[in-house]
Amino acid sequence: MNPLVELAGAGYAYEDGPAVLSGVDFAIAPGRALALLGRNGSGKTTLMRLLSGGLRPAAGELRLDGAVVTHDRAGLTRLRTSVQLVVQDPDDQLFAASVEQDVSFGPMNLGLAAEEVRARVDAALTALDITALRDRPTHLLSYGQRKRAAIAGAVAMAPRVLILDEPTAGLDPDGQERLLDVLAGLRAAGTTVVMATHDVDLAVRWADDAAVLTPAGIRLGPAESLLADPGLLTSAGLRPAWAPAVTALLRGQGLLSPHLPGPKTPEALAAWR
Incomplete structure (x- = not known):
């Protein structure tokens, strides 16, 4: 390709x-x-x-x-x-008074019609699951919400490539999983993610x-x-990653065929076993 x-x-x-x-x-x-x-x-x-x-x-x-x-x-x-880059600290990227104003900033600077800007903002807020935060002041958001708002601002630009600098840093396990679900949705919609x-x-x-x-x-x-x-x-x-280490150990003990992929997560290991 x-x-x-x-x-x-x-x-x-x-x-x-x-x-x-x-x-x-x-x-x-x-x-x-x-x-x-x-x-x-x-x-x-x-x-x-x-x-x-x-x-x-x-x-x-x-x-x-x-x-x-x-x-x-x-x-x-x-x-x-x-191509859009989202920096690690959302406070370095968010600056507008509300989430909607921040997310709309990029599309407005492209000179798009008001209807197109609104459509892009709506789509980005939906993709990041923060529609309910549309009118929320950015300084009242939680850290995880600020992360998603910053990503939404990039997504509203409709990029083909989205580059994220340490997007899971500072998030608790539930926040990380929610963010990964968001990224899966963006990929399914055709965005290449780095x-x-x-x-x-x-x-x-x-x-x-x-x-x-x-x-x-x-x-x-x-x-x-x-x-x-x-x-x-x-x-x-x-x-070293946990999954490859476990896979190598299993293969070394003759418990996993060299022709079969190894488990990638604890849940996959439990299901395989």
Whole structure:
């Protein structure tokens, strides 16, 4: 499949600092759930901001549908109608007086007709299950509600690629499950989702593909096999995933055929047993 958005030979360095990323070739395929993993300082946030147009590559180029993205007003508007980034802290993204006003800000800036803006806001609030919060002041929302409101603002832009920086951080287990249900709904509606996370077990369970940032570069591949590599995870400062470890143990004891997939969650293990 041709990638929706990609970096080719891209590099970036912050002012008066060493290169954070160098010679990066990275592509996001349509219809996939991609987990982005690496230790703090590995370049995950920089990579996401390059992909979403928040930063301009110091070397190489960013492409959308195979065409180079220009970092002028027209080029960035074209990019941001296809790619949206939601930052980790919702308070860095929410600014309007009410949820509805915040979610409508992006579509209104696209110059859409009022009817289209309303339709997009309604659809985004429904997708994130926060319709009842439409008129709620953003400063009165719980942390989980603020997370969903921030995502709704991105969803209202109708992007083809939604990039989320640690969306489950700070959420309790129930909040995490509700958010994952929301992401499943967005994927079913055709949105490609990229999630940065430190939770390897979550990545194994949720993602089709994984990208692991290490000092040697970025490794990209199927999540289940890539995240079963303990050496790769160690080099990235990550803990091995529970599910691949259990699967390897079961196979080592002759209790699971090498031709059958292993369990991905405790519930799947209980059902398999």
